[in-house]
Amino acid sequence: MALGWFAALIAFCYWPVLVHLVAQWNNDEDMGHGFFVPILAAYIAWQKRDEFLAAPAKPNWLGLALVIYAGLQLWIATLGAELFLARTAIVLSIIGAVLFLGGTKRARVMAFPLFLLFFMIPIPAILYNQISVVEACSGIRSLLTLSFLSLVYGYFFETKTWLRVVLFLATVPIAIVANASRVTVTGIIADSRPELAHGLFHTAEGFVIWIVSITILALFHQMVDKTYKVLRAQR
Numbered sequence: 001m002a003l004g005w006f007a008a009l010i011a012f013c014y015w016p017v018l019v020h021l022v023a024q025w026n027n028d029e030d031m032g033h034g035f036f037v038p039i040l041a042a043y044i045a046w047q048k049r050d051e052f053l054a055a056p057a058k059p060n061w062l063g064l065a066l067v068i069y070a071g072l073q074l075w076i077a078t079l080g081a082e083l084f085l086a087r088t089a090i091v092l093s094i095i096g097a098v099l100f101l102g103g104t105k106r107a108r109v110m111a112f113p114l115f116l117l118f119f120m121i122p123i124p125a126i127l128y129n130q131i132s133v134v135e136a137c138s139g140i141r142s143l144l145t146l147s148f149l150s151l152v153y154g155y156f157f158e159t160k161t162w163l164r165v166v167l168f169l170a171t172v173p174i175a176i177v178a179n180a181s182r183v184t185v186t187g188i189i190a191d192s193r194p195e196l197a198h199g200l201f202h203t204a205e206g207f208v209i210w211i212v213s214i215t216i217l218a219l220f221h222q223m224v225d226k227t228y229k230v231l232r233a234q235r
Contacts, residue, residue: 056106
């Protein structure tokens with residue numbers, strides 16, 4: 001009950017930030033996964049509810065300190081018009097609330113769904129200023145989406161921790177290959193039909209390559225898992 005009230009208070013305090021964040025999810029084709037992050041995080045947290053309630057509730061005052069720090073970060077971010085700091089402050093406040101009201105053991109149970117919440121925050125714009133390709137074709141954005149999906153995929157379809165880590169690390173080369181392919185295809189299309197290099201067709205092309213990336217990740221998972229089982233059987 002206390003955690004629910006605390007969550008409502010956080011939502012009230014961060015409401016303007018949340019509204020702008022959701023608006024970016026809706027308008028930015030590379031942040032569409034943001035809608036699914038809190039839903040999947042909440043679902044995973046719900047699955048862990050029995051383990052969470054079984055852990056002893058020993059409030060940790062460091063959690064309150066984290067909530068206060070997050071509020072200070074929000075204040076500084078608001079003064080400097082820094083969206084990334086303002087948005088990450090939301091996640092820090094939620095983590096702090098769980099730690100303060102539930103304690104260290106309960107926060108540890110919810111560590112994974114709480115960590116997932118960071119993936120609903122767009123990467124700071126300052127990073128894109130260092131990229132020499134078109135922003136929409138940047139591998140960094142697809143890497144954020146693919147990394148989130150690899151974590152969720154690993155959680156639901158794999159139990160071995162080491163293989164989950166391998167799947168997560170594999171998103172880097174997969175994202176690079178996928179976006180290199182996207183840029184190449186876009187270049188070829190632009191050479192013959194410049195009008196197709198932008199707009200709806202460009203967006204659909206990105207979606208197809210995103211599906212291809214997930215397929216590659218799933219196939220890579222099966223390959224590594226089968227190889228592991230063969231090697232283990234030969235021992």
